[in-house]
Amino acid sequence: MTGRDGSGTDGTTTPTDGRATATADVDRSDPAYRAWLKEAVRKVQADANRSADTHLLLFPLPERWGIDLYLKDESTHPTGSLKHRLARSLFLYGLCNGWIRPGAPVIEASSGSTAVSEAYFAKLIGVPFIAVMPRTTSAEKCRLIEFHGGRCHFVDDSRKLYEESAELAARTGGHYMDQFTYAERATDWRGNNNIAESIYQQLRLERYPVPAWIVATAGTGGTSATIGRYVHYMQYDTRICVPDPENSCFFDGWTRHDAQACSERGSRIEGIGRPRMEPSFVPGAIDRMMKVPDAASVAAVRALERAIGRKAGGSTGTGLWSALKIVAEMVAEGRKGSVVTLLCDPGDRYLDKYYSDTWLAGQGLDIAPYTETLDRFLENGVWPD
Template sequence: MSWNARALDVLAAGEPTPLVDFPVRAPGIRLLLKDESVHPTGSLRHRHARALFRRAVLDGLVGPGTTVVEATGGNAAVAQAWFARRLGLPYIVVMPGEHSRARARPVEELGGECRFVTPPPAIYDAAREIEGHFLDQFGRAAEHDLAAELFGQVRPDWVVTGASTGATSATLGGWIRAHGRSCRVAVADPENSAYFPGWTLDVPDYATGMPSRIEGIGRPRMEPGFRPDLVDLVIPVPDAAGVAAARHIREVTGLPVGGSSGTALWAALELIDRMRARGESGTVVSLIGDAAERHLATCHDDAWAAERGLDVAQHEEKLRRLVRSAGG
């Protein structure tokens, strides 16, 4: 078997991730959480990393011994390092900010190399200067298999996700339109992010210049991978509300999810509340982007929230009202 054939075998789709019923008692409305945290690297980024590597192999951009380079951090870097290791490829990630042993460790444990660059926007140019193939998750299209998998499990009326590169909402929206489905896509957007104002104002190069406080979603600019034409609704979510909803997911499911999953849940509950008010029925799916013990020291920790001025208690009360109003 050739290296390419073996690589594509490694990059084949895994088992479908499960759907979890979430107990909102809206008459005629069902809320499901698609748990992407069960992937080997624990997040939705696993699916996107697989798609990027697969596209690069099919296009002849990655082969035996190719150094793979990316400019990112967090779950995306871990997922990419995992695939690079399985393919036997060197992996270098350029991360924003000062050197952090805690941030580098998960990548280095998978055999990857971390380089830190300041100011943060300089990571892209720094990555392009490294000899090898730049995956470029923000600029390079690579549709993953979430949509086909999801619609093989359920027939939702709405799918709610956060946006970072924009690939997930674009993949969902593109698949839905190509297959003539009536389902709609909503994007949950945290504070400081450019997606809600850019989508609302129809300004494709909108930028806020401010980083998101919610790990994994929200961008200071409209990224090339985000397709406003494939998104039906963008819902702004206060950061404290996303944190409150993350805690609610943990309370119900036991999963220590991050703020991105909480942000998506908050948007899904607001959407359900609107559906209830209009007398609509249907199925809403919200994505669990990741779940990890490290989140217990962040969005599930009162001291962490207080240090960032996040009034979680206020939003916990509103969250209970949203669930009650959605429950009728």
């Protein structure tokens, strides 16, 4: 319930964006709270200061093509995924806005990796953390959330993640982090060592320092928004491609300019694809989208292991499939240059899914035709029609 002045009878206020945030239990002028806040911000910033930059790996392509393909290896973050950057930004944003308070839980709607990273930062500053996740989330991700001191709260319908998270925050007096709304604004897209600035710094001594394309999959849409904005801000000629898995609405929403596009089912590729057009998905920052079959994503992630000896999650496969398709177009047109995609998280989180033939069979996924496409392309440079 909400009173006439906007304050709820449970001691919450309802901001204009409709998100309930508990405020009555904190005096923000209290020296003890100010000291806690300063220490919490220091700890989160210190995490970034301790962390070296992530590697830019080279995917082997025939030298005669004159094209370099790189993977930005985000799996080397302390919590093992691209979402470590996002979680750090979201915690700083929530702390500096006064939304995260001592003793009050942080709640997040997540398919796994963001929750792992947010559990880490919650433990770092000493607040409880609850992840609201689909029941199908991999067991390894659940283990990691609990390892970092978080608690898993499961829902059977992934479309209800947002509603359940907001309700849980209201019941507990906690803060709903809401990555899907705040991802695009919590990160400084102008620089400050964001992922885009890091990519260009690492490419500066390569033969093609300004990539023709950067391929970034979308879960919240925050990463593609950050990279696209940075490219425009720095006046680079790089184009941004966002691949979209099955059972996700982003491709349809982008191609039809439909902000109300939706999907009736959740994505099988954990961490990317959404059933609704998320507030952090910024269509104007994107130059191109591709729809990628889930079987192609799995085929690509297994091809990655054969090529560089590294297992990665399904979202990496979605991006790699699209990046290789772009490379094929460049080869066909006789263009040279570089392409960058992301290695989002490690494959050991998905051994019971994308690396399990039993799981593939249960999902009705046949990766053989897509594996053949990749093998033939890497051998002769021709992408089958």
